[in-house]
Amino acid sequence: MARRPKRSHNGGPPLDDYKGPPWGKGDPYIFLAWQAAHAKAWKAPSRDVMLMRMDKAERLGLTYEEYTLEILERGRHLREYDAERISAIKAARKRRRVRHLD
16 A cells, blocks of 8 residues: 655655655656646746736846746735735745755
């Protein structure tokens, strides 16, 4: 009987220095489904959509990737009145940067 992943696990590939197959010790079908969903989610949008997102991200002080990820994860576009969420994204960026320098 296969083990079910933890609730917080997204079924993606292992992120450490694993030397085995890209799907780790899990089901290859789940890995391929995850890989296809990831590619579909990050497929380049039209030029106009990309420019609109870049403009909104810049006005909010976010990167294009941060703004787009918020749309993909939460299903909504950030606005100026979402200051608390924008601050949280910026704080996470700083934490990642500090961890990366360690």
